[in-house]
Amino acid sequence: MTASVTVERKILSANERIASDLRTEFTRRGLLCLNFISSPGSGKTTLLERTLSGLPSETRAAVLTGDIQTDNDARRIARAGFPVKQISTGGTCHLDASMIARALDAWDLDDIDLLLIENVGNLVCPTSFDLGEDAKIVLLSVTEGDDKPEKYPGIYRRAALSLITKIDLLPYVDFDVALARAHAAQIHPGLPHIAMSCRTGEGFEAWHEWLMARRAAVSAAADEVQA
Amino acid sequence: MTASVTVERKILSANERIASDLRTEFTRRGLLCLNFISSPGSGKTTLLERTLSGLPSETRAAVLTGDIQTDNDARRIARAGFPVKQISTGGTCHLDASMIARALDAWDLDDIDLLLIENVGNLVCPTSFDLGEDAKIVLLSVTEGDDKPEKYPGIYRRAALSLITKIDLLPYVDFDVALARAHAAQIHPGLPHIAMSCRTGEGFEAWHEWLMARRAAVSAAADEVQA
Numbered sequence: 001m002t003a004s005v006t007v008e009r010k011i012l013s014a015n016e017r018i019a020s021d022l023r024t025e026f027t028r029r030g031l032l033c034l035n036f037i038s039s040p041g042s043g044k045t046t047l048l049e050r051t052l053s054g055l056p057s058e059t060r061a062a063v064l065t066g067d068i069q070t071d072n073d074a075r076r077i078a079r080a081g082f083p084v085k086q087i088s089t090g091g092t093c094h095l096d097a098s099m100i101a102r103a104l105d106a107w108d109l110d111d112i113d114l115l116l117i118e119n120v121g122n123l124v125c126p127t128s129f130d131l132g133e134d135a136k137i138v139l140l141s142v143t144e145g146d147d148k149p150e151k152y153p154g155i156y157r158r159a160a161l162s163l164i165t166k167i168d169l170l171p172y173v174d175f176d177v178a179l180a181r182a183h184a185a186q187i188h189p190g191l192p193h194i195a196m197s198c199r200t201g202e203g204f205e206a207w208h209e210w211l212m213a214r215r216a217a218v219s220a221a222a223d224e225v226q227a
Numbered sequence: 228m229t230a231s232v233t234v235e236r237k238i239l240s241a242n243e244r245i246a247s248d249l250r251t252e253f254t255r256r257g258l259l260c261l262n263f264i265s266s267p268g269s270g271k272t273t274l275l276e277r278t279l280s281g282l283p284s285e286t287r288a289a290v291l292t293g294d295i296q297t298d299n300d301a302r303r304i305a306r307a308g309f310p311v312k313q314i315s316t317g318g319t320c321h322l323d324a325s326m327i328a329r330a331l332d333a334w335d336l337d338d339i340d341l342l343l344i345e346n347v348g349n350l351v352c353p354t355s356f357d358l359g360e361d362a363k364i365v366l367l368s369v370t371e372g373d374d375k376p377e378k379y380p381g382i383y384r385r386a387a388l389s390l391i392t393k394i395d396l397l398p399y400v401d402f403d404v405a406l407a408r409a410h411a412a413q414i415h416p417g418l419p420h421i422a423m424s425c426r427t428g429e430g431f432e433a434w435h436e437w438l439m440a441r442r443a444a445v446s447a448a449a450d451e452v453q454a
Contacts (some may be wrong), residue, residue, distance in 0.1 A: 007234045017228060020329070038376055039266040039267045039268065039348070039350075039371075040266045040350050040370025040371055040372075040379065041266060041368075041372045041375060042406055067378055068301070068351065068378060068379060068381070069377065069380050070374075070378050072374055072376050072378070073378070083243070091381065093349075093351035099280060119376070121350065121379075122320075122349055122350070122351050122352075123266075123348065124267075124295065124320035124347070124349050124352070125320050125352065127350070141268075141370060142397065143368060143370035143393065144266075144267055144268025145267075145268045145370050147297075147299055148267055148268060150296065150297050150299070151267070151294055151295060151296055151297050151348070152267065152295060152296070152300070152348075153295070153296050153400070154295070154318065165238070166370065167398050168397055168399075169370065169396065169400070172241070172395075172396055172399055184393070210450070
C-alpha cells in the first residue's frame with residue numbers, strides 16, 4: 001500500500017497547488033466561494049434552488065454542480081436564472097480543484113461575486129479535496145440519524161457551518177438535534193449549526209444572515225488588500 | 228493522472244485476487260455472503276438488527292460492519308446475539324477484500340453460514356471493491372430522492388437486489404417508488420426491488436423470502452460441488 005499512499009499524497013499536493021491559486025484569485029476579487037458537502041439526498045440542490053431565488057437581484061451568483069452522472073441538478077438550478085455548469089465526474093467520487101479551474105475557464109470572474117459549488121453526494125471523499133473555497137458547508141438531513149457527525153468526523157472538523165436539513169420531518173423520525181450538535185461539538189467546538197427546512201422555510205433567515213455576513217467579510221478583506 | 232490510474236488498477240487487481248479467494252472459500256462451504264451498500268443513514272444497521280432478530284434460531288449468522296470511525300453499529304448489532312466485528316477504516320471510504328480477510332482470521336468459518344457485511348456509508352466508492360460476496364444489495368431511503376439510481380448508476384448496475392427503505396415516510400416526502408424503479412431499470416433491467424419499512428415491518432416478508440431463497444441456492448451449489 002506504500003506506493004498508493006505516495007501517489008495519493010502527490011495527487012493531493014497537486015490539488016493543493018491549484019486550490020491555492022484559485023483561493024488567491026477569489027480572495028483578491030472578494031469573491032465568496034462555498035463548497036457544499038453531504039450524503040446523496042441531504043438536500044443540497046434544493047437548498048441552492050431556494051437560496052438563489054431569495055438572493056437580492058443585484059447578486060452576481062454562479063453555481064458549479066458535481067455529479068457522477070446526469071445533469072439533472074444543473075437543469076434544476078438553472079431555473080433560478082443564474083449561470084450554472086454541471087461537472088460530470090464520470091465515476092469519480094469527489095470534485096477536485098482542477099475540475100473547478102477548468103469549469104471556470106469559460107466564465108469571466110469579473111461577473112461573479114458568489115460561487116456556490118455543490119459537491120458530489122458523498123460525506124467522505126470530497127472532504128479531503130480543497131477547491132479553493134472560503135468555507136466548506138456540511139449538510140445533514142434529520143432522516144440520516146443524529147450519530148453521523150461522530151461517524152464522519154472529517155467533514156465536521158473542516159466545515160465552517162453545519163446545516164441540519166429537512167427539520168419538517170422531525171415528527172416522523174428519531175433524530176435529536178441537540179444530540180447531533182453535541183456530537184459535532186466534540187469534533188469541532190464552536191461549529192455553528194442552523195436547523196432548517198427548505199419546505200417550510202424555517203431557518204432560512206439565519207442561513208441568509210450567515211451568507212450575507214460571510215460575503216461582507218470576504219468583500220471587506222479584498223478592499224483592504226487593494227487599499 | 229496516468230500514474231494514479233495505474234496504481235488504482237494495481238490496487239483493484241490485488242483486491243480482485245483476495246476477493247476471488249474469499250469467494251472460492253465461501254462457495255465451497257455454502258456460506259452466503261452479502262455486501263450492503265448505501266449512503267450514510269439509509270438504514271443499513273437497522274435493517275441488519277431487524278433481519279438478525281427475525282432469523283430462525285439455528286441460523287449461524289455473523290456480521291462485519293465497516294465505519295470510518297466509532298463502533299456504534301457493532302454495539303447495536305451485537306444486541307441481536309450474533310457474532311459481530313467492527314472494521315474501523317480510519318478514514319478510508321470503503322471496505323476492501325483484505326479488510327474482510329483479516330477480520331475473518333479470528334473466526335472459524337465452520338461456524339458461519341450467513342455473513343452480512345455492512346459497508347461504509349457511501350454510495351460511490353464501495354461499489355468498485357469486490358469483497359468476495361455472493362451479492363451486493365443497495366439500499367435507498369425514500370428521503371434521499373427517486374432520482375438517485377440515475378445519479379449513482381455504478382451500484383445499481385452491480386447490485387443483485389434493491390431495497391427501498393423507510394417507506395413509512397412516503398406521505399411526508401416527494402418520492403415516487405415507480406419512478407425510482409424505472410430509473411433503476413434503465414441501468415439494470417430486471418433488478419428486483421423490495422419497498423420496505425423497518426419501523427412498520429412492511430416488505431419484510433418479501434425480504435426474508437429473498438434471503439432464504441438465496442441461502443438455499445448457495446447451499447445447493449456447494450452440495451453439488453461436493454457430490
